[in-house]
Amino acid sequence: MSAANTSPRNLHFLYLLSLLCLLTGTNSDELQILLNIKTALQESNNNVFDSWESNNSVCKFTGITCNTDGSVKEIELSNQRLTGTPPFDSICQLQSLVKLSLGGNFLYGRVTENLNNCSRLQYLDLGNNFFSGSVPDISSLSGLAFLYVNNSGFSGTFPWNSLENMTSLVALSVGDNPFDRTPLPRQVVKLTKLNWLYLSNCSIEGQIPAAIGNLTELINFEVSDNYISGEIPPGITKLRKLWQLELYGNDLTGKLPIGFGNLTRLEMFDASSNYLEGDLSELRFSTQLVSLQLFENEFSGEVPAEFGDFKRIVNLSLYTNKLTGPLPQKLGSWADFNFIDASENFLSGPIPPDMCKNGKMKELLLLQNKFTGQIPLNYANCTSLTRFRVSNNSLSGVVPSGIWGLPKVNIIDIALNDFEGPITSDMEKAKSLNQLIAANNRLSGELPSEISQALALVSIDLSNNQFSGKIPATIGELKQLGSLHLEKNMLSGTIPDSLGSCHSLSDVNMAHNSLSGQIPSSLGSLPSLNSLNLSGNQLSGQIPLTLSYLKLSLIDLSSNRLTGPIPESLSIEAYNGSFAGNNGLCSQNINYFRRCLADSGLSRELRTLIVCFTLGSFALILSLGFFIYLKRNQRDHDRSLKKDSWDVKSFHVLSFTEDEILDSIKQENQIGKGGSGNVYKVSLANxxxxxxxHIWNSDSGNRKRIRSSSPMLAKRAGSGISPEFEAEVQTLSSIRHVNVVKLYCSITSEDSSLLVYEYLPNGSLWDQLHTCKKMALDWETRYEIAVGAAKGLEYLHHGCERPVIHRDVKSSNILLDEFLKPRIADFGLAKIVQTNASKDSTHVIAGTHGYIAPEYGYTYRVNEKSDVYSFGVVLMELVTGKRPIEPEYGENKDIVNWVCSKVKTRDSVLAMVDSNIPETYKEEAIKVLKIAILCTTRLPTLRPTMRSVVQMLEDAEPCKLLGIIVSKDGNKKEELRNNDKV
Known part of the structure; x- marks a missing residue:
């Protein structure tokens, strides 16, 4: 077609065709880029990538928003439980991309690519992930309005200079990262469009610059948990749009600046844990306050009366200051007031009566002040209360009966006051009560039997009161009771025998009452009892011999009416004075007691000699018989091994013979005993x-009996080789990996089977961490063990032709060679995922208590993620040095519960690290602990793959502690800083 013949209509058609071809090429490129992202990132159970298929339009992909021309405008994949390292080079090839949101996932690795090719970005969120290394180069992203990298794992120096040209920034969130220390950068205070600035816990030091007042659009300013000193600058009073101001956990001094009341929109103000002083008068006009946290400072003067008119306030923490005067009586009476903690001040006057007016109050904490008057009756109906603490004041009157029966309260602490009256039968309603502390008052009457229905009680302290009558006979129903203090009352009657049923009791004090009768022998059955004080009573009879079985740090039975001999194990110097004032007692060892008369004509020494001779002779006869039995059994065993016909299957080139192995299977070479058989050490001639x-086939005995009667039945009985043996051979025979134990050969006979492995001289990781064989493993060694074991499991899950689920991952199944390099061992429960079976699971009941993933509790279907959980427990052992099950964790609790309960503050997390690990490595250990927490997530789909675990471990390096839990916008969750008094 010539140019002369090309009509305008044809030109228009050609233009459209060219544009269509261009768009088709662009869409094809962008499709490939998105498919690359899908390949690089693994999803859990959100099915976010289900729509990401090559036959689908990219604009229909979940999380993708397109422009009108079909080009990708936004990628929104935040909070999708994704793992892996994003391919930023590919992402930045999306020419129209303005929003990239990947926050709130489990992304990891170093970001080595710069993001300068993403120059059109206006929104970038990489926060709340597990990256490592430095923040990538973002200097060309001048159009950014939103930048979130908070709690991302990045370290080093934040590229503050990159902010120079980002004049459009509206939100900047970089907190909760272990960056190098730096003053609050000048580049920040030039970003005059900012309304959200989150710089908490990222090593900011120096003073808050006066120019902070230039950021007049700020609604949120957070610089908590840093190293900021000096005074709060007056310029902060210019930020009249502020909704939240967080300054806690610094070294601020001075007073609240004049004009602070200008912040009339302020709802959340936290300047706790600083060194601020002066009065609170600048807050009189902050009428919109919802939460005010000023605890642990040096504020003085009175609480402004205007606080009583604040209609929105629900949280008020003023504890550990020097405040005086009364609390406003209308305080908390307007809104759904939640809690007050004004403890450890010099406050006086009555308790405000209406803080639970709307029935929402949870905590009332006013201990250690000078409050007077009675407990307002309103709080007896405050069923939402969980903590009620008014101890160490000058309160008086009768405690309202409803207080004793509050259904949700877990601590009642009214000690060191002047209360009177009884504890009422309302106690039966206190189903959540853990601690009842009412010592040092003038309470009276009998202890109600209903106290035994408060089954959650752990501690009771009613000492120094005027209680009378008997101790309730049903007190033994308090199975969780650990401490019982009833001393210095007027109690009478006997000590209930049921007390011996309180198996958690460690501390009992009933001294200085009028108790009578005998000491119950059942007290000797309390396994945890450590301190027993029954002095100053009218107890009679003999000291129960069962008390000798206890390991007591303190026993005091003095000033009673006890008679008879003092048990020998209690007649020691450590208990001197413990039996004084009992004229009827005698002892063979304590000089100031009369000597006990012999029970018969035999002297004590002769009786002891006869008993010892009799017991010794009996033990000797038993030992001799047992020795003969073992020798005979061993001869039979050896003879059986020799006469059997053996079949050898080798999996490596062998340098030994079958006879060398068989000759070494004898008792003196036994080095271990497991659930499936004994283990022997064989020293070869070379x-x-x-x-x-050595594994005896599980049904060999049955087959022998069958064979004698019917050859056909014997054949039907099968080979009898144990399933553990078959699993181990099937698994290990084809595996070649440096971190999986090497199986040289199997030797089988009709009745037993032998597996021949490489010998690992340093035993298991369990031995080195928890037994008398343990050595002081330094952190580098522990880290190498973690990485090596992870690589072994990664190979099993991802490197084999068919995935292998170990199903019994634990520290005792991680063996160590002469260089302390780890090997995964003991595949007796392993399962190779069959091609014709379910892709992701297998029906099993397997594993070891403390390592078993929680899905066993509701299904027998487990997959590779169950191994990941067990490996997470091993990581916790390496970091903490503790066993998976320890008494200190509490009943039905394990190391995973314990670790999660300690993840509250930086100090509590650091305290979990094994004391054998030097301070210089504790930050690195914490990073591994974070990976362990990720591995032990309750839902299997949220756990990373072992491939991801290896990557995260390899990226682990010494750095400062990362924040464990923060919200997406950078705000610390309130539960991380629960500073209420314990």
Whole structure:
């Protein structure tokens, strides 16, 4: 077609065709880029990538928003439980991309690519992830309005200079990262469009610059948990749009600046844990306050009366200051007031009566002040209360009966006051009560039997009161009771025998009452009892011999009417004075007691000699019989091994013979005993050493009996080889990995089977961490063990032709060679995922208590993620040095519960690290602990793959502690800083 013949209509058609071709090419490129993202990132159970298919339009992909021309405008994949390292080079090839949101996932790795090719970005969120290394180069992103990298894992120096040209920034959130220390950068205070500035816990030091007042659009300013000193600058009073101001956990001094009341929109103000002083008068006009946290400062003067007119306030923490005068009586009477903690001040006057007016109050904490008057009756109906603490004041009157029966309260603390009257039968309603502390008052009457229905009680302290009557006979129903203090009252009657049923009791004090009768022998059955004080009563009879079985740090039975001998194990110097004032007692060892008369004509020494001779002779006869039995059994065992016909299957080139192995299977070479068989050490003639597991076939005895009667039945009984043996051979015979134990060969007979492994001289990781064989493993060694074991499991899950689920990952199944390099061992429960079975699971009941993933509680379907959970427990062992199950965790609790309960503050997290790990490595250990927490997530789909775990471990390096839990916008969750008095 010539140019002369090309009509305008044809030109228009050609233009459209060219544009269509261009768009088709662009869409094809962007499709490939998005598919690259899908390949790089693994999803959990959100199915976010289900729509990301090559036959689908990219504009229909979940999380993708397009322009009108079909080009990708936004990627919104935040909070999708994604793992992996994003391919930023590919992402930045999306020419029209203005929003990239990947926050709130489990992304990891170093970001080595710069983001300068993403020059059109206006919104970038990488926060709340597990990246490592420095923040990537973002200097060309001049159009950014929103930048979130808070709690991302980045370290080093934040590129503050990159902010120079980002004049459009509206939100800047970089907190909760272990950056290098730096003053609050000048570049920040030039960003005059900012309305959200989150710089908490990122090593900001120096003073808050006066120019902060230039950021007049700010509605949120947070610089908590840093190293900021000096005074709060007056310029902060210019920020009249402020909604939240967080300054806690710094070294601020001085007074609240004059004009602070100008912040009339301020709802959330936290300047706690500083060194601020002066009065609170500048807050009189902050009428919109919802939460005010000023605890642990040096504020003085009175609480402004205007606080009583604040209609929105629900949280008020003023504890540990020097405040005086009364609290406003209308305080908390307007809104759904939640809690007050004004403890450890010099406050006086009555308790405000209406803080629970709307029935929402949870905590009333006013201990250690000078409050007077009675407990207002309104609080007896405050069923929402969980903590009621008014101890160490000058309160008086009768405690309202409803207080004793508040259904949600877990602590009632009214000690050191002048209260009177009884504890009422309302106690039966206190189903959540853990601690009842009412010592040092003038309470009276009998202890109600209903106290035994407060089954959650752990501690009771009613000492120094005027209680009378008997101790309730049903007190033994308090199975969780650990401490019982009833001393210095007027109690009478006997000590209930049921007290011996309180198996958690460690501390009992009933001294200085009028108790009578005998000491119950059941007290000797309390396994945890450490301190027993029954002095100053009228107890009679003999000291129960069962008390000798206890390991007591304190026993005091003095000033009673006890008679008879003092048990020998209690007649020691450590208990001197413990039995004084009991004229009827005698002892063979304590000089100031009369000597006990012999029970018969035999002297004590002769009786002891006869008993010892009799017991010794009996033990000798038993030992001799047992020795003969073992020798005979061993001869039979050896004879059986020799006469059997053996079948050898080798999986490596062998440097030993079958006979060398069989000759070494004898008792003196036994080095271990597991659930599936005994383990022997074999020293070869060439100097090499091997480990041999001997497994008796589970039904060999049955087959022998069957064979004698029917050859056909014997054949039907099968080979009898144990399933553990078959699993181990099937798994290990084809595996070649440096971190999986090497299986040289199997030797099988009709009745038993042998597995021949490489010998690992340093035993198991369990041995090195928890037994008398343990050595002081330095952090570098622990880290290498973690990485090596992870690589072994990664190979099993991802490197084999068919995935192998170990199903019994634990520290005792991680063996260590002469260089302390780890090997995954003991595949007796392993399962190779069959091609014709379910892709992701297998029906099993397997594992070891403390390592078993929680899905066992509701299904027997487990997959590779169950191994990941167990490995997370091993990581916790490496970091903390603790066993998976310890008494200190509490009943039905394990190391995972314990670790999660301690993840509250920086100090509580650091305290979990094994004391054998030097301070210089504790930050690195914490990073591994974070990976362990991720591995032990309750939902299997949220756990990373072992491939991801290896990547995260390899990226682990010494750095400052990362924040564990923050909200997406950078605000710390309130539960991380629960500073109420314990």
């Amino acid at each position: 100097g090499n050493e091997l480990a041999v597991k």
